[in-house]
Amino acid sequence: MTATIAYDRTVSNLIDKLSATGHVTHKSYRKTSVTLHHNGGRLSHQGVLNVWKTRPASAHFDVDAAGAVAQYVKVNEFAWAVGNMAGNQSTISIEMANATLAPGWTVAEDTWRNAARLAGWHFAKVIGERPSKSNLFYHRHWSSTSCAGPYMDKIYDKVLAAAQEAYDHFKDSHPVPRPDTEPFPGASFFHTGRKSPIIAAMHRRLVAEGCNRYQTSANADVWGPGDVKSFAAWQRKLGFEGGDADGIPGKASWDKLQVPNV
Incomplete structure (x- = not known):
């Protein structure tokens, strides 16, 4: 079974199950940004997988309503997520479950905070740059869509601050002795x-x-x-x-x- 990332919290492994659909593109690229999405529903990790079994789409991770994380695509591989070829090659996509549906498309705080924390880990361990407005995006950065929804638009600054806090934690998580x-x-x-x-x-x-x-x-x-x-x-x-x-x-x-x- 393919291993998930070396995160300090549990990551459910759905990589092989998505790969079994045959529509995962196993090509690796250098990642320079993280993109957050909402999944347009109050979906579990399995619910997200079920959608992608019949629709050729994917993202690297999903954070559910309780803040738990699942991985579907290897970090450096191509995910069919942002509707833009360059974006799919260069960004790490993280889906988030919704707490409510249209028109608000709210996302629970446990969900978005854990998504921001996961983003901070990737900036520290994979990308090598501190998250900022120039590399932490919502889906609408790449294509014509309202994703990650109006609620997430309102709290972007909080999300960015949470990602930066996580980056600082993970970057300095191994103190250097004299x-x-x-x-x-x-x-x-x-x-x-x-x-x-x-x-x-x-x-x-x-x-x-x-x-x-x-x-x-x-x-x-x-x-x-x-x-x-x-x-x-x-x-x-x-x-x-x-x-x-x-x-x-x-x-x-x-x-x-x-x-x-x-």
Whole structure:
């Protein structure tokens, strides 16, 4: 069974069940935004799946009336959600159950707050940018529709603030210890699986704040424990030259990270 995201709350896995319909497009794209929808009904996760079994549509996630989350499409894959090809390629779509139907199309606070929290997780862990009005959208941003409804329009600023709060939480959810609290690991670190404070600090400073920008300009691999090439590339971004960019975390790397506006 395909795994869901590594979220800190339960995510119901409906990925394989939607994929079994045959209309899921398994193509991966870089995601740069999150789009919120209402599902036009007071639907359960299974109810959403039942609709998509007969209608070739999809979204990555659904948040039900109680705030519970289900996943239907892998995060980086194409979802048939926003009525716009570029949008379907670049955005992560999150459906929300309605609390009432037309004309108000209200959404319960448990639902929209949990959708905003999920969006914040994706901005921190997938997109690498803080949510703002330029990357947290409603469906109507992409095509001619009133989705996510008039009620959600009225509370957009609250939704954005909740997503930003979640982003800040997830971005800083792994505090970095000072380097003098444990020995600096050498090259053998990359085969131990231990968390180095230097690696963690570099990750927070460069990846969380500009993952794609740094990795593209440095021609580095995607970061991960054991990725010497990426660490060396980030050392070069911090001003290390020649053999000093050795891909090994040490005190010099930590000292560089303390310089403002690096």
